[in-house]
Amino acid sequence: MASISLPQLEEARRALDAPLFADLAGDARVSFEFFPPKTDKMDEQLWHAIETLVPLEPQFVSVTYGAGGSTRERTHATVSRIARETHIPAAAHLTCVEASKSEIEEIARAYWDAGVRHIVALRGDPPQAGQEFAPHPQGYASAADLVAGLKKIAPFEISVAAYPECHPSSPSVQADLDNLKAKIDAGADRAISQFFFSPEIYFRFRDRAAAAGIDAEIVPGILPVSNVATTRKFAGLCGAAIPAWMDRLFEGLDDHPSARQLIAATIAAEMCRRLYAGGVRHFHFYTLNRAELAFAICHLLGLRSAPRLAEIAA
Template sequence: MSPTLDQMREAQRALEAPMFAQVPGDIEVSFEFFPPKSEKMAETLWDSVQTLAPLGPRFVSVTYGAGGSTRERTHEAVRRIVGETAMPVAAHLTCVDATREEVNAVAQEYWDEGVRHIVALRGDPSDHDRGYRPHPDGYANAAELITGLKEVAPFDISVAAYPEMHPDSSDRQADLDNLKRKFDAGATRAITQFFFEPECFFDFRDKAAAAGIEGEIVPGIMPVMSFAAVQKMSGLCGTAIPHWMEGLFEGLDEKPEARQLVSATIAAELCRRLYAGGVRQFHFYTLNRAELSYAICHMLGVRAKA
């Protein structure tokens, strides 16, 4: 999908304007959290939820560990956000190591508790060395999971997308075909794996449109808490790290405040360039810390709602 003349003019204005001066805050944001492993981590999560809630996200999501390993903790976090905030909550749900009946039971319980949005994922195997193997009585993949969830209740469903291709896909076309199957099964939107170059997202968006995918594709933004941790995650999910990033974080391992400033600047500039290309929805991988995501949203013109 080629940019329109209006989009090209908007991009030119964004490049010529002072930093973020013409970003009017006409965007929608969402935030992702993970279930806490301890009481202290639970306090950090809840502090982050309360900090970001005033920004009026269109939803927040809570992740689900490999092999369903965090099922109960995910459910507890979802239940608390539903019960104590006004934010719509999306619960992650995977196919891994569970029968269809077990997955459907979890989905039904979410629906009964007021959850109307599911992030439907194939999921990572509990044993990475063995690779992904469908449960013999379970859903084989995300597209099958979506079909099953729609039979449970009319959920709003988000799915994952991979601008740089899922590591298990044979090629880019197969990866796009799989994404289209998820939309055809009933997905509302796709949230991308994190990336660090805007051209990566724009190229993927164009290829998705050429493949007949018409649903919403939301860029996933990962503010860098730790460069070493991002290197590890990038290696697992196939995300390319630009050569210039390592130099920017060099020497900041023991300087967390400086590292946060660098991280927020990098992520906010990525968002600004995506905005210039017509993007109006952003999904932030918070890692349960609110400061960076809040600062980036502020620079994008997002303010606390009344």
């Protein structure tokens, strides 16, 4: 198990002895994930979220890619607009599913030409839920192969996925760690974890990864629970456990959205504070294209807006 430094012990003690969020240094870094909008109304909601969160000076913002490449054009349009109209680095998700190597090269070069320098490289989900992943006959067989291929196309910064509770299709925890190490060894710069609801899950995973020789940054992925039913669905797909106590906290709140938001922010913020006490300084938020919860949590972590640096072009 990784050793805990004296400053971390002091920080942990401070977190217990003082108000949890009193006078934090504001030294946390953040990044945000969005998905491409399907309608004009959703597009308006997305850009409201971006305008709200960009003043927090995120390290990057990423845009997801639908199963089987189903959102390819919308993902490209959204990422290109972020790169064009904001000063924040935009990262595009890219998967292996139903695409040949030549098709992926075409997509990657189009991103490079649009000024996008960061790719989130994923194996990807099959187009139909419940199907097994099958590589394209002329495509990449795994995320590690995709990382290696992208590095040959251009000097992209590359992030990959990590699963603190093990990927659902992985045969074992060790196999999952081996796969993560293969992605890092292929040239990935960092891993972004799937969401989880207990800081201990992240810390244990970080220690296992270090013991396996993985020395790249593993950024914890944070999902504030804005919709309980949606969160249950996501958790089932990615193998994340929802603690029974958390389920109980949301009981009876279906008709009380404001109370639900307050509780969601409280749970996620407290977990982030405990991660911070353990030395974490980069948090990646799955926003679901809504800014309020992520913005509130970032504020509690000591981050403040920088309006003069966050102009979005008309």
